[in-house]
Amino acid sequence: MKRILSALSVAILAVTASILVFAQPASAAAGLHVSGRNIVEANGQTFVMRGVNHPHVWYTNQTNSFADIKAAGANTVRVVLGSGKRWGPSNDVAGVISLCKQNRLICVLEVHDTTGYGEESAAASLDEAADYWISQKNALSGQENYVVINIGNEPIGNTNAAQWTSATAAAIQKMRSNGFEHLLMVDAPNWGQDWQYVMRDNAQTILDADSRHNTVLSIHMYAVFNTAASIVDYLNRFQANGWPLVIGEFGWRFNASEVDHETILSEAQSRGLGYLAWSWSGNSDPILDMTLNFDPSQLTTWGQRIVSGAGGLKATAREATIYSGGTSTTPPSSSTPSVPPTTTPPGGARGCTATYKVVGQWQGGFQGEVRVTAGNSAISGWTVTWTFANGQTVSQAWNTTLTSNGSNVTTRGVSYNSSLAAGASTTFGFLGAWNGTNNAPPVSCTAS
Structure with missing residues (x-):
């Protein structure tokens, strides 16, 4: 959610429509790919994202944050980039990927310029986001084991959210027609929160649009998801239909109207869902910062909860096996230690x-x-x-x-x-x- 510039106020709309769907087939793609509901590595090992968001495009000098996020226990970092329409352009993609790999993190790269398209006049379209990824293809090719491409952040606002389905399908197809083999991630409309259930009710259409069958859906959970019932019901729909899903952003219950983060964490763990908390630091609304001034020694209440609490990074993250010789490791290890305790x-x-x-x-x-x-x-x-x-x-x-x-x-x-x-x-x-x-x-x- 774009909390750095403005807060979004939405009303919850009760919609109960559902559609008959079938589980997505396993991907034939190399590198990170979808198999049923799961993300798996090239060797078939299931990979569950446990990480945070880093607002790189606004704080390009905060490169130490990659090491700090790893040290906090994460196995994944979602990196905010700009296409040049509103922010950036981020022409340092190769450097960002290198920082992820140096710190043994899976790299989710996202274009933030699409945030609130249709409602936010300055926002980029998903088609423009795809053009940005095509311009960065040289840096991305060959990185399929390490990189997930999140085509556009929260790509449709609350105005005509129904346009999300065709725009998302077209962006996926444009990426594939230009030779991208990566695992693709697509965010929901309604500023990522899908309160009109457009993504939920059109999920299979989106998954079928990908010729590589290698797309994962992403929900952002903030004030719309402020009860356990709303969270559980939403996640149940995806699980019942076998759709791959990650919780690409979420905040914490700093007041009664905000997201029920405890339910998100417990449900993600019990269902094997990946999550990426928002955000490491740098918000103009600092209530969502996990560290003060990007200082890992100054974890906020939110940071302490995500790093060290039940269901948090240190308790549940497992490093990608691409970094550990093909075997899953305990969090947040870099290799199997030989030193007895x-x-x-x-x-x-x-x-x-x-x-x-x-x-x-x-x-x-x-x-x-x-x-x-x-x-x-x-x-x-x-x-x-x-x-x-x-x-x-x-x-x-x-x-x-x-x-x-x-x-x-x-x-x-x-x-x-x-x-x-x-x-x-x-x-x-x-x-x-x-x-x-x-x-x-x-x-x-x-x-x-």
Whole structure:
């Protein structure tokens, strides 16, 4: 949703029409592709998107955000680009793809200029968006394992939303006739929220328009989806018909009229649906920022929920196997670690334990995670310390306040995870460097 420039106010229209449809056939495409309801990689491994949106076109200097989004646990980043009609043009597509690949992220690229077409006079059409992708074909060809092309963001507003079906089908066909083999993503009308159910009721027409049978539908969930019933009903329609769907944008319930993000997260997990939260930072309405000023050490309430909460990135994201030698990995690892975890002795009354493990390791770098667990009684604070024995250093940490003095590292809880009920746990993570040996150090946990 284009929250950076303006807020959209919509009314919910109750429509109950439905159509008889059949499941989409499996794709024959190489790279990322659709198989039934699922997105799969070239090796047949199911890939479930877990990521965030990054407003790149307005903040092209924030290239560190790709590494920060990866460190937050994401396996996917949806990158805002401009065609030149309203923003951009984004002629750095090759560089964006390189940043995604360097940080082991699947790259969803979207043209934002189409937002609200038909209602927003400056918006680009889907046909113009397709022309932009054609102009960038040299950068995109050969990247089918890594890139999803989201043809246009929220491509129709609330004026004549019915035009979405023919415009979307034509854009897909234009992409295919120009040789694009990529997985395509198409957003719903009504500023992405489909409250008139045009996408829901014409989904099969759109899927059938793709000669490669390689299109995934995308719903954006904001104020229209402010009840569990509205979310569950919408998702049920797609699941029952075997249509591939992702939740390409959603926000959080910062007031009672906003989206029920808890239901979105739980339903996405139970149904195996991908989701991409809006957005990493940079909104003029900062209530939707996940970080303050693009600083990953300053996660907002929304950022904390998506990164570390139930159903969030760290709990559910699995890195694409194209980055990990063809095997699925635990979030957010870069390779299968060989370093065994170390644990403090069991915590007693008002005590705590800590477990250190390497969740991803590559040449010269690694990602660590520490789980802190309260003992028999609730605690109001915790401190975990360790000493590296092999010259390792820490460059970045999240969900903790970390200080280091040479090889000695001290970490403490932050405002939202210092207090733990008896037996409850929290985790924090960090990025580090190593050379030669990366043994897990003994850790010590003390509670207050």
